[in-house]
Amino acid sequence: MLPQASAPGGSLESRWLACRCCSYECKARGRRGRRLSCETGGDVCSTDAGVCAGESVRPPGVDLDEVTEEMVLPGSNIVVGPYAGHAQIKQVEYVKSSARPSDCPKDDRPEFAIVGRSNVGKSSLVNALVRKKEIALTSKKPGKTQVINHFLVNKSWYIVDLPGYGFANAPDSVRMDWSAFTKGYFLKRKTLVSVLLLVDASTPPQQIDLDCANWLGRNDIGMTFVFTKCDKRKAKKGNQPDENIRSFLQLTRKYYKVPPPWIMTSSVTGFGRDDLLLHMSSSGTTGRTTRSLSLLNPWACVHI
Numbered sequence: 001m002l003p004q005a006s007a008p009g010g011s012l013e014s015r016w017l018a019c020r021c022c023s024y025e026c027k028a029r030g031r032r033g034r035r036l037s038c039e040t041g042g043d044v045c046s047t048d049a050g051v052c053a054g055e056s057v058r059p060p061g062v063d064l065d066e067v068t069e070e071m072v073l074p075g076s077n078i079v080v081g082p083y084a085g086h087a088q089i090k091q092v093e094y095v096k097s098s099a100r101p102s103d104c105p106k107d108d109r110p111e112f113a114i115v116g117r118s119n120v121g122k123s124s125l126v127n128a129l130v131r132k133k134e135i136a137l138t139s140k141k142p143g144k145t146q147v148i149n150h151f152l153v154n155k156s157w158y159i160v161d162l163p164g165y166g167f168a169n170a171p172d173s174v175r176m177d178w179s180a181f182t183k184g185y186f187l188k189r190k191t192l193v194s195v196l197l198l199v200d201a202s203t204p205p206q207q208i209d210l211d212c213a214n215w216l217g218r219n220d221i222g223m224t225f226v227f228t229k230c231d232k233r234k235a236k237k238g239n240q241p242d243e244n245i246r247s248f249l250q251l252t253r254k255y256y257k258v259p260p261p262w263i264m265t266s267s268v269t270g271f272g273r274d275d276l277l278l279h280m281s282s283s284g285t286t287g288r289t290t291r292s293l294s295l296l297n298p299w300a301c302v303h304i
């Protein structure tokens, strides 16, 4: 994600794709080997961290030299294929809350798990995705969600709202052993298609999130970094969401051969909602298991 020196002749790997979501015109749009900068003064525009074509996540069958700016989802490094449809949620129902992974629904519908630090906005994202205000309960206080909640979408796939990690103050009666949970759920859940790892873009990178990203990568679990709270801009000078995102991506880069897909969102403004759904629908809700899907998810493989 960081500026790269131009390769001789200006290779595609060093071509920066412009943002589509910024109301300002980007300078040097499409010029090869040059970092795009915006009229806003920073080296990234307010709603896009800047995407290098070589680091974009492309669907199978789309070559690097075919990628155009229009194919990159706004505020992400995700390229959609020419035949991507419209992801629509027509129906959603709460199914059950499970205290243990073994209590989760036993049918073979595919599922996406939403994971992240306490208070990062997991339940809010579930509500935003399905456009229901309180289907998943949210709270200003961390530690609200303490069980595994399954929501059935369009009667065909699940969104799973998980308890957050990194919250030490939950009462003993409800506090869960998160590492036992990760082993039990992520490693054994055969219907898990992919994990949405939520990261708060309004704060600088936290070690616990980096550890989680590393752990998921090491265990070959397909994931997407979903940056939340991108609407929270600092009034004064301080780290803005774009800067925090860039730092996070830079710090996690060494974990993967190919960078995982990432996308910016806000559950308050709805930014990124439709694009995230589109990405999820193209990740496949076809009932593949984590293991077989990981073969199709090159960004799940680490090289350290």
Ligand SMILES: Nc1nc2c(ncn2[C@@H]2O[C@H](COP(=O)(O)OP(=O)(O)OP(=O)(O)O)[C@@H](O)[C@H]2O)c(=O)[nH]1
Binding pocket: 116, 117, 118, 119, 120, 121, 122, 123, 124, 125, 137, 138, 139, 140, 141, 142, 143, 144, 145, 146, 162, 163, 164, 165, 228, 229, 230, 231, 232, 265, 266, 267, 268, 269
């Ligand atoms: N500004 C802003 N606030 C958000 C956003 N998403 C969530 N919040 C707020 O962050 C707080 C925590 O949200 P939750 O959705 O309950 O967080 P959670 O990750 O489910 O938390 P736990 O269940 O405790 O792990 C709430 O006050 C939300 O209103 C967002 O995109 N922007």
Ligand SMILES: [Mg+2]
Binding pocket: 122, 123, 124, 137, 138, 144, 145, 161, 162
């Ligand atoms: Mg929650």
